[in-house]
Amino acid sequence: MVIQLRKVLISDEVDQKCVDILQNNGVEVTKNTKLSKEELLRTIPEYDGLIVRSATKVTADVIEAGKNLKIIGRAGTGVDNIDAEAATRNGVIVMNTPGGNTLSAAEHTCTLIIALTRNLGSASMSMKEGKWDRKKFMGSELYGKTLAIIGLGRIGKEVALRMQAFGMKTIGFDPIIKPEECAEWNTQWLSLDEIWPQADYITVHTPLIPQTKHLLNDTTFAKCKKGVRVVNCARGGIIEEAALLRALESGQCGGAGLDVFVEEPPKDYTLAKHPNVVATPHLGANTVEAQTRVAEDIAQQFVDLVQGKSLFGAINAHALTNALSPDTQPWVRLGEKLGVLGSLLTKSLSLCNVEVLLYGPTLQNAGAFMTASVMVGYLRTTRVDNGDLLPHAPNMVNAPVLSKHAGINITATYKGEAKDGTPSVTVAFQGAGGEIFQLCGTVAGNNTLLLSVQGNVFNIPAILGGNTLVYRTAGAASISDILAAVTKDGVEVSALTASSLYKNQTFGIINAASNLPNTFKNLSEVVSSAYSCEL
Numbered sequence: 001m002v003i004q005l006r007k008v009l010i011s012d013e014v015d016q017k018c019v020d021i022l023q024n025n026g027v028e029v030t031k032n033t034k035l036s037k038e039e040l041l042r043t044i045p046e047y048d049g050l051i052v053r054s055a056t057k058v059t060a061d062v063i064e065a066g067k068n069l070k071i072i073g074r075a076g077t078g079v080d081n082i083d084a085e086a087a088t089r090n091g092v093i094v095m096n097t098p099g100g101n102t103l104s105a106a107e108h109t110c111t112l113i114i115a116l117t118r119n120l121g122s123a124s125m126s127m128k129e130g131k132w133d134r135k136k137f138m139g140s141e142l143y144g145k146t147l148a149i150i151g152l153g154r155i156g157k158e159v160a161l162r163m164q165a166f167g168m169k170t171i172g173f174d175p176i177i178k179p180e181e182c183a184e185w186n187t188q189w190l191s192l193d194e195i196w197p198q199a200d201y202i203t204v205h206t207p208l209i210p211q212t213k214h215l216l217n218d219t220t221f222a223k224c225k226k227g228v229r230v231v232n233c234a235r236g237g238i239i240e241e242a243a244l245l246r247a248l249e250s251g252q253c254g255g256a257g258l259d260v261f262v263e264e265p266p267k268d269y270t271l272a273k274h275p276n277v278v279a280t281p282h283l284g285a286n287t288v289e290a291q292t293r294v295a296e297d298i299a300q301q302f303v304d305l306v307q308g309k310s311l312f313g314a315i316n317a318h319a320l321t322n323a324l325s326p327d328t329q330p331w332v333r334l335g336e337k338l339g340v341l342g343s344l345l346t347k348s349l350s351l352c353n354v355e356v357l358l359y360g361p362t363l364q365n366a367g368a369f370m371t372a373s374v375m376v377g378y379l380r381t382t383r384v385d386n387g388d389l390l391p392h393a394p395n396m397v398n399a400p401v402l403s404k405h406a407g408i409n410i411t412a413t414y415k416g417e418a419k420d421g422t423p424s425v426t427v428a429f430q431g432a433g434g435e436i437f438q439l440c441g442t443v444a445g446n447n448t449l450l451l452s453v454q455g456n457v458f459n460i461p462a463i464l465g466g467n468t469l470v471y472r473t474a475g476a477a478s479i480s481d482i483l484a485a486v487t488k489d490g491v492e493v494s495a496l497t498a499s500s501l502y503k504n505q506t507f508g509i510i511n512a513a514s515n516l517p518n519t520f521k522n523l524s525e526v527v528s529s530a531y532s533c534e535l
């Protein structure tokens with residue numbers, strides 16, 4: 001999949017470094033942070049790429065309107081403002097810059113914990129009002145207290161390490177982090193039910209997903225120590241705002257440090273104004289250092305992808321992971337070509353399964369990109385007849401979901417060393433009645449070659465490329481008759497490669513030096529079927 005980026009729109013406040021890197025690599029950049037939703041919808045078709053932070057809401061309608069959109073970059077971590085499902089369906093890569101703002105977000109979280117425990121927000125406000133009130137702002141030490149960290153990923157871990165310097169005991173929960181792993185950074189892994197009654201402070205560092213929405217609610221607050229303090233520097237809604245307000249009012253929650261809100265900016269400032277709340281307007285990543293890093297990272301990730309150097313930070317392009325190197329490119333092309341041939345030769349099949357068998361160590365990690373590339377070729381051809389079912393042009397990003405949507409199950413199996421030492425790919429197209437149609441191909445240098453069709457072997461492999469005719473004969477056929485017929489049909493033949501006779505049929509590939517006509521009157525008299533395509 002070749003990605004060309006001519007024009008990129010930056011619609012949020014991203015550091016100038018991003019613009020510079022893209023422009024130095026020949027990309028035209030427009031930065032406009034003031035676009036309304038309607039203006040964004042109107043202007044997005046002009047762009048191949050879009051770069052945002054958390055303010056722009058990249059909803060499905062924006063993605064659908066972005067007819068030329070190939071990639072959406074998030075200069076930051078959270079991608080919840082981007083409809084990643086819609087992007088995947090439309091074949092648009094979504095990419096973030098994991099890690100670029102981790103330290104800033106971790107430092108901000110620590111700042112909120114410290115501010116909470118010493119009433120910094122209210123104390124500072126009272127001095128600005130000309131008051132000297134020491135008694136009112138009695139604090140407590142962090143030393144010896146227990147900090148619970150929900151979400152032990154990049155930020156959670158950095159928060160643990162920093163708060164341990166204050167003598168805090170750190171405990172935490174994360175479904176994918178092993179207890180032994182977090183024990184290495186002195187954090188005890190516990191279940192949530194074990195955590196609630198032990199924690200003096202709770203800080204959340206998860207994405208906002210159905211499993212984490214309202215993680216802290218009336219029920220879980222009730223299981224906590226009275227006066228527990230909570231911090232949310234992750235996403236609004238992980239702590240249920242209404243439940244937090246109730247817990248603050250009742251004293252069940254002794255204070256909250258909030259950097260993020262369900263609605264940003266919030267319409268209702270009741271929580272932010274509460275005396276026991278320290279609130280900041282989503283400042284976790286708002287440092288010079290973090291903004292420089294994420295701006296450089298997203299621009300460089302775009303450039304590296306376009307130049308085929310690497311794919312980093314993509315959250316929805318699994319099939320592209322090992323597909324970019326020059327060595328794998330011919331295999332990706334082979335997959336697409338086998339997919340195209342498969343779609344033409346299996347027209348009568350009600351396809352339900354595609355199995356890709358990989359032979360030879362070079363293809364050991366090729367499962368994801370080979371299945372995707374076969375389906376790109378297959379769907380590109382069938383889509384013409386089936387536009388309603390497949391509304392989006394297939395590419396390596398959306399081919400897996402489009403296949404699923406079309407009811408086609410795709411699998412890949414690495415079969416180990418090839419028998420004759422030649423790496424190869426066999427694609428088995430299986431119909432609903434169990435019938436199977438097999439194609440086998442290989443790569444030699446930059447050439448993509450067809451080795452066999454349905455067990456009919458091409459003793460001289462057929463070159464796949466350019467204007468191509470694929471035919472099938474019932475019984476043996478005279479090559480000279482086929483050549484004469486196709487020439488009479490107006491095709492300038494540059495090569496004709498025929499398979500062996502097997503099961504009373506042969507297959508052949510005709511490479512044409514000319515454009516192909518729409519009908520093959522003469523050829524159809526000497527073969528049982530013939531299809532043209534551009535490979």
Ligand SMILES: NC(=O)C1=CN([C@@H]2O[C@H](COP(=O)(O)OP(=O)(O)OC[C@H]3O[C@@H](n4cnc5c(N)ncnc54)[C@H](O)[C@@H]3O)[C@@H](O)[C@H]2O)C=CC1
Pocket residue numbers: 077078079099101102105150151152153154155156173174175176177205206207208211212233234235259260282283284285286
């Ligand atoms: N306030 C701000 O400006 C910033 C906020 N963030 C937000 O902070 C959050 C964390 O970011 P990172 O640490 O970089 O992400 P990460 O992906 O490194 O860590 C998130 C962790 O949450 C865990 N998790 C998922 N479901 C969970 C569940 N049900 N219970 C407990 N843990 C669960 C994951 O397994 C993962 O380890 C994200 O929501 C991100 O958007 C990130 C940067 C700046």
Ligand SMILES: O=C(O)C(=O)COP(=O)(O)O
Pocket residue numbers: 053054055075076077078079101282284285286
């Ligand atoms: O990276 C994240 O997840 C953040 O929340 C930072 O958001 P921002 O880029 O400051 O709008």
